[in-house]
Amino acid sequence: MRLVAVGGSDAGISAALRARELDPTAEVTVVLADEYPNFSICGIPYYVSGEVGHWRNLAHRTMDDLRDAGLYVRVNTRAVGIDVSGRRLLVEAPDGQRELPYDALVVGTGAVPVRPPITGLDSLGPADGVHLLHTIGDTLALTADLDANRPSRALIVGAGYVGLEMAEGLTARGIDVIQVEALPEVLPSVDPGLGAMVRAELTRHGVEVHTATTVTEVAASDGPTRLTVHATGASGQPERWDVDVVLVVVGVRPDTDLLVAAGATTGPRGAVLVDPAMSTGLPGVWAAGDCVVTHHRLLGRAYLPLGTTAHKQGRVAGENALGGSAVYPGSLGTQVVKVFDLVIARTGVRDSEATDAGFAPATVQSTGDDHKAYYPGAKPVTIRVTGDTATGRLLGAQLVGPLGAEIAKRVDVYATALTHDMRVADVDGLDLSYTPPLGSPWDVVQTATMAWVREHDLDRQRAALTSRRTE
């Protein structure tokens, strides 16, 4: 049994490791275009900030670990074609083109950064102080630039997860940051009221934030700074900043060239469609991670390029490539981000997404303490619970609170509840832990659902009681 995995990041490595776990006799080869297998892309902002001492520490596993697990890893090897019927992968390696025969192929080509339509962007690069950030190679180019040129002022295009983490990372390096977001609020993946809390946190740490502002042009400058950035502001006014570095982090798009050329079908955002077994439909070809459409438990098909998802999908693909019958259980879009001293998380869907998916959603916001207020250090946790008013089903939750308020694991309680289609009104019945320094008899996770119930289910409960009494 020869398994070839294309891509040395989460999906490809997970598939390869799972295959070896299930069948230690399988010949498993991983092919990757660069020389950085199994790196934590999510950790890049913390290397740029200086919190991670050496970029090699970002590796989930070293090359030796991968060899010990029985993987044959081919670095600097680009997959350029799939001969589906012949079951051969065409690659360009340092020693030239060659064909790798396989019995099963798992493609995890991942994603590439979106390049927004900014004039000048295509003609400027790392040497000019203009950076896109997605790979370890991009990262090393950025840090080399920062180390060499000691810029004092940077502009970040985009205020999503990576943009916000980079604002923190550059600020930690002593660089003044201007953050520009085209949408009306930062962190557009949560509701604007929570995004406003993130924006306040950015401002509190000296980041200059401009929302509803579209960057239109980046140009090399012969002034005191290297670059000039032009934008259109919230009221249509022209904006202009002189900076030393521009970082463009406005999201990613699936890297599907290899699979599409082989005949794969695409879906939302151009990602490759797979079935619940992670099969592409092409004989002997599975795919996983940022290059595929993800099954979302509430929305159906979605494009959700996340490391957690890639790991899980890769594992399913690796098992099935060997002949197994694993099923990817679906995503809930669970995400968490730390922005300075604030933590923001979400799982499930927000009102607009829920409406699109045919629900009748309503969202209720409440705030409670992370633990009993009488014990020192209680922190406020703000939670927005979304439920279906037609059925009472829990649809999603968004949380914001200070670092230390256990936001990341509180969202996981909601994610686990969502996995089991819980009703909002049943969350208060969960037997959650309590001790005064770390919680409350009703955890804030539960007082938040109780707030939703009071607003959207109490009248029904009262009517049901009245009806029972008069029977």
Added chain:
Amino acid sequence: MRLVAVGGSDAGISAALRARELDPTAEVTVVLADEYPNFSICGIPYYVSGEVGHWRNLAHRTMDDLRDAGLYVRVNTRAVGIDVSGRRLLVEAPDGQRELPYDALVVGTGAVPVRPPITGLDSLGPADGVHLLHTIGDTLALTADLDANRPSRALIVGAGYVGLEMAEGLTARGIDVIQVEALPEVLPSVDPGLGAMVRAELTRHGVEVHTATTVTEVAASDGPTRLTVHATGASGQPERWDVDVVLVVVGVRPDTDLLVAAGATTGPRGAVLVDPAMSTGLPGVWAAGDCVVTHHRLLGRAYLPLGTTAHKQGRVAGENALGGSAVYPGSLGTQVVKVFDLVIARTGVRDSEATDAGFAPATVQSTGDDHKAYYPGAKPVTIRVTGDTATGRLLGAQLVGPLGAEIAKRVDVYATALTHDMRVADVDGLDLSYTPPLGSPWDVVQTATMAWVREHDLDRQRAALTSRRTE
């Protein structure tokens, strides 16, 4: 509609509040023996330690809050009899005996401290430096003693949740603590290997710990300290300590006199049996909290005197007392405790309990980081996962880690998974959150279940794969 609730702690108050929430016209009276309604008993150790400034801060709600919620609260009023057929509660109030007519009665008399068979215990009290600790009254007696006599050395009988919290609390006050536990390890509600970690934490903070040691006698002393304590040590040897204060915290037993006299049936540990609606079976009489047998989702009937349980059961009783049809969904025995800088949590069942309940359990221990090791401050989390080897069902989890490792909310993820009868092998499919400062692509909650699966399910997975391939 006249509802009377007996007991001013979690069960009684929750019942009363839920009744008023559902029917704002209900006349709701709460009768309590002391003058401290709706206090957080779990907070007592943090008042004794000095971390809570005033004992009144321990109140979940003030008397004004309760009045605003429409409750009529009768303090210093002891319920002494129930006329079940006449629907009257007999009470002894400051102004003499009287009868309170009701349409529905919710009894939440709670528990009383267990008095172990220690010679001399019955003849010594707070004035002598010997304390039991369960009520706000007990607490004020203890702190008055500590303030007046400035003891330098205390002995705590018992090393369960409260005993451990008190060891920390007294240490925080600068008192040397000797902790004596009759069982072989401290915190006997978790497996001994984890208890040993707690013991090491106690020792690290200067607590002198004696396990497998039974206190036999407490006597007033005419030496330099107030009290002499005699015990039998682990090897049967006699032990003797001279101390200024003795605290006896070896658990509680249900306070059932009122209900038993009225004809209620009792079950495990002498607690009152109730049905899933929290009805005692006596017409018009519901009961909740530390005085009743709790429905445990995995064990059936259990005695689990916990505040979280009392709140939930009280709410169900309050709804049903009005004519509702609520059902208590059951407990998992989820608990968490902080001991100095360590946090220990459990949910579900351990091997011995699972075996008794008819499962074929196995437990696997593993340790992982609370977040990616490359990000500063990663902390080790040790998890023992218990699963049923016959079905693969998740049965329980025990966790230990340093403060800040989000142990309390990680156990809640397991509790939520247990509520839905998840299989151990399905936990890795949960879409949990990830960002390097706060987690890992597979959270340690998931690597722990994956460790169980590798040990107890991987052979089956491999055989299934082989079987599919040869079909």
